[in-house]
Amino acid sequence: MSPEPRDIDDKFDDEDYPAYSMGRAAEMLGTTPGFLRSLDRTEVIAPLRSSGGHRRYSRYQLRIASRVRELVDSGTPLDAACRIIILEDQLKEAQRLNAEMRADHET
Structure with missing residues (x-):
C-alpha cells in the first residue's frame, strides 16, 4: 500500500522529519560524518x-549543525559552541512564550 500524496507532502514540509542520511547531511553541510557524530x-x-540503526537528520537538526560548524570554524571550541546553540534555542523559546503570554493578556 503506497502512502497518500498528501502524506508525502506533509513529510517534505515537516522541519522535524528525519529525511537525510548521515552521508547526505555531511555533504550538505560540507563537513564529515565524524563531525555529525561528535554533535x-x-x-x-x-x-x-x-x-x-543509521542516523537520520531533519532540516531543523541540519540548521543547528550548520550553526555549530559556523562557531567552530570561527575558533569556538566544540563544547562551547554546543552550549551557545542550546542557550540560543532556549532564549528563542522563552521569547516565543513571552510573546504568546503578552498576546493572551492583551485579549
Missing part, C-alpha cells in the same frame, strides 16, 4: 535512527 555525542542534536 550526537554532545547531545546538541539527537538524530533519529532508521530500522537498521
